[in-house]
Amino acid sequence: MISSIAELIADRLGTMPAGERRAAQTLIANYPMIGLKTVAEFSAAAGVSSPTILRFVARLGFQNYPEFQSSLQDELAAQLQSPATRTLNPPSPGGGTVSPMLEATLDNMRETFRHLSDRQLADIAARLADRRGKTFLIGGRFTDPLARYMAAHLAVIQPDVFHLAGQESMWRDRLIDMGKRDVLVIFDIRRYQDSLVRFAEKAHQRGVQIVLFTDQWLSPIARFARHVIAGRTAVPSAWDSSAALFVVAETLIGAVTRQLEAEGAKRIREMESLR
Amino acid sequence: MISSIAELIADRLGTMPAGERRAAQTLIANYPMIGLKTVAEFSAAAGVSSPTILRFVARLGFQNYPEFQSSLQDELAAQLQSPATRTLNPPSPGGGTVSPMLEATLDNMRETFRHLSDRQLADIAARLADRRGKTFLIGGRFTDPLARYMAAHLAVIQPDVFHLAGQESMWRDRLIDMGKRDVLVIFDIRRYQDSLVRFAEKAHQRGVQIVLFTDQWLSPIARFARHVIAGRTAVPSAWDSSAALFVVAETLIGAVTRQLEAEGAKRIREMESLR
DNA sequence: GGAGCGCTGTATCGTATGTTACGTATTTTG
DNA sequence: CAAAATACGTAACATACGATACAGCGCTCC
Numbered sequence: 001m002i003s004s005i006a007e008l009i010a011d012r013l014g015t016m017p018a019g020e021r022r023a024a025q026t027l028i029a030n031y032p033m034i035g036l037k038t039v040a041e042f043s044a045a046a047g048v049s050s051p052t053i054l055r056f057v058a059r060l061g062f063q064n065y066p067e068f069q070s071s072l073q074d075e076l077a078a079q080l081q082s083p084a085t086r087t088l089n090p091p092s093p094g095g096g097t098v099s100p101m102l103e104a105t106l107d108n109m110r111e112t113f114r115h116l117s118d119r120q121l122a123d124i125a126a127r128l129a130d131r132r133g134k135t136f137l138i139g140g141r142f143t144d145p146l147a148r149y150m151a152a153h154l155a156v157i158q159p160d161v162f163h164l165a166g167q168e169s170m171w172r173d174r175l176i177d178m179g180k181r182d183v184l185v186i187f188d189i190r191r192y193q194d195s196l197v198r199f200a201e202k203a204h205q206r207g208v209q210i211v212l213f214t215d216q217w218l219s220p221i222a223r224f225a226r227h228v229i230a231g232r233t234a235v236p237s238a239w240d241s242s243a244a245l246f247v248v249a250e251t252l253i254g255a256v257t258r259q260l261e262a263e264g265a266k267r268i269r270e271m272e273s274l275r
Numbered sequence: 276m277i278s279s280i281a282e283l284i285a286d287r288l289g290t291m292p293a294g295e296r297r298a299a300q301t302l303i304a305n306y307p308m309i310g311l312k313t314v315a316e317f318s319a320a321a322g323v324s325s326p327t328i329l330r331f332v333a334r335l336g337f338q339n340y341p342e343f344q345s346s347l348q349d350e351l352a353a354q355l356q357s358p359a360t361r362t363l364n365p366p367s368p369g370g371g372t373v374s375p376m377l378e379a380t381l382d383n384m385r386e387t388f389r390h391l392s393d394r395q396l397a398d399i400a401a402r403l404a405d406r407r408g409k410t411f412l413i414g415g416r417f418t419d420p421l422a423r424y425m426a427a428h429l430a431v432i433q434p435d436v437f438h439l440a441g442q443e444s445m446w447r448d449r450l451i452d453m454g455k456r457d458v459l460v461i462f463d464i465r466r467y468q469d470s471l472v473r474f475a476e477k478a479h480q481r482g483v484q485i486v487l488f489t490d491q492w493l494s495p496i497a498r499f500a501r502h503v504i505a506g507r508t509a510v511p512s513a514w515d516s517s518a519a520l521f522v523v524a525e526t527l528i529g530a531v532t533r534q535l536e537a538e539g540a541k542r543i544r545e546m547e548s549l550r
Numbered sequence: 551g552g553a554g555c556g557c558t559g560t561a562t563c564g565t566a567t568g569t570t571a572c573g574t575a576t577t578t579t580g
Numbered sequence: 581c582a583a584a585a586t587a588c589g590t591a592a593c594a595t596a597c598g599a600t601a602c603a604g605c606g607c608t609c610c
Contacts, residue, residue, distance in 0.1 A: 017587055033352045036311060039568060049589050054569070065568060076351070077308045101526045102388050106381055113377050115303050117285030142427050145420035152417050153514060216304055222297065223322055230304035237529035238536075239428060246521050251376045254512030261513075292557055314598060324559050329599070340598060341566095555608080563600075569593080576587075 004075055006031055008060055019048045020056040032072045039065055100236045105243050108232035112244040115230065121248075124211055124227050125255035133181030134160040136208075138171060140196055143187035143242055146213070146249055150185065153253045157260050168195045172202075180207040188212065188219040189233055189240060200224050213245045279350055281306055283335055294323045295331040307347045314340055375511045380518050383507035387519040390505065396523075399486055399502050400530035408456030409435040411483075413446060415471055418462035418517055421488070421524055425460065428528045432535050443470045447477075455482035463487065463494040464508055464515060475499050488520045 062068040139147035151163035164171035204224035212225035231244035414422035426438035439446035479499035487500035506519035
């Protein structure tokens with residue numbers, strides 16, 4: 001079974017003429033980056049002409065050079081998806097059902113936070129901590145509990161935190177309360193819910209700042225969102241995992257709490273200096 | 276110090292107009308593969324026009340699109356060279372608020388699962404998958420969303436799953452519906468709620484099987500519980516973390532789903548053999 | 551409420567890129 | 581050793597890609 005292009009090359013290396021073999025070897029040597037560059041660069045690096053490169057990829061079974069590059073990219077993307085799983089996949093002794101699930105979840109979290117900068121989290125936290133506006137939270141079928149969880153915590157440390165629950169008609173009516181200064185936190189992973197998209201669009205039209213928690217494929221709500229948090233959701237289960245988004249939510253809760261405490265301290269100092 | 280393009284984007288994300296920010300977010304979400312494709316594909320994925328993508332890369336300081344792609348490739352190549360450099364957010368200089376939180380959470384999960392055997396999880400899953408009885412779920416002030424999350428999933432794959440919400444008097448009345456065959460899943464971390472303890476005790480007296488999700492200090496409900504899952508909750512924040520319990524919940528959801536599917540398949544086979 | 555600015559998309563253009571045809575060199579075979 | 585076949589490079593070609601000019605629109609700030 002041949003899965004990667006590298007194996008494919010190794011397989012057919014023997015049947016190739018000299019020039020194409022040089023192409024193959026230089027590709028293997030700098031795998032796969034050279035293949036992502038232009039034909040001209042590839043040919044220069046291999047010390048052959050452009051047509052030789054094209055004949056080389058044709059021999060591998062690709063219709064044209066772009067198709068070859070797409071395959072390389074897909075392969076790379078698959079590698080990047082599961083960083084740790086590739087290198088340190090202990091065949092899970094005993095075939096336990098737990099380890100793969102836990103490992104995947106931990107990977108998801110690392111991957112999610114790798115794409116999430118301190119800066120971005122700080123920006124969102126600052127927005128959530130801004131007490132001039134109200135904070136609304138809402139989620140989809142399976143993610144609504146996350147909205148509830150976040151709302152429960154935020155409501156303790158500041159006023160004007162509302163979780164939108166119940167029927168669609170219920171929260172749609174709340175739109176009139178929303179304005180520019182307000183923040184709407186939406187949790188939406190696939191399958192994305194139309195009702196949420198419509199709601200987000202209307203809120204956006206009213207100038208509401210939207211913070212979106214979604215998966216790596218990005219809910220259509222991303223169009224309207226001021227801040228987008230893309231969490232990894234893939235796990236060896238029939239369901240998607242919201243664990244990474246949960247951890248991001250907890251991180252934000254912590255950051256907002258810290259910020260409000262800091263502001264509170266500043267207020268106290270200001271008040272004292274006024275006396 | 277800014278080393279990667281991802282950081283560069285995060286740094287300037289705040290100063291970007293809406294369209295370019297969408298470009299930035301889609302790039303971060305599928306980093307860095309989207310950036311290696313053509314402008315047309317990138318723009319389509321982000322839902323903006325080609326010029327917006329070009330303005331986006333220009334704002335990042337690149338002279339043209341190919342130069343931007345080269346940078347991404349170089350970065351990728353460097354990563355592939357040394358898999359060890361796969362560290363996440365570089366030690367977040369200046370006392371970043373993210374890493375400690377994430378690290379603590381990951382540690383919590385590892386610790387939680389270390390004290391949790393496959394056997395124990397399998398037992399609980401089997402109990403939850405037993406369709407002869409009903410399943411009730413309830414949580415405390417901050418953990419009730421976890422109960423909701425679990426209920427939302429379990430309710431899809433089997434009947435008779437009830438989340439107990441609202442006032443204490445509401446669910447106390449549901450006690451008459453509960454019997455020996457039924458399971459009550461309770462989430463309770465400190466500070467432990469008296470109302471939940473009282474409820475658990477009465478349910479226990481009626482012979483209900485209690486599955487308790489709690490913290491490492493064990494809620495008093497542990498006295499009455501058939502199964503106890505003790506999750507680590509300590510994080511560098513003003514709040515306790517429920518993330519570990521969340522992951523256990525997801526693991527159980529997956530296990531129950533698998534089990535019901537297996538039983539379903541078995542039933543089908545039995546039915547066919549009867550013909 | 552009006553004027554100015556900035557952002558975004560449409561349409562067009564030039565060019566770099568992949569592709570192909572053809573001639574020469576090199577190897578293979580009778 | 582001759583002749584054919586295969587391999588390789590040069591050069592011309594067409595396409596698709598990135599770049600740019602311009603106009604419409606919304607937003608902010610007087």
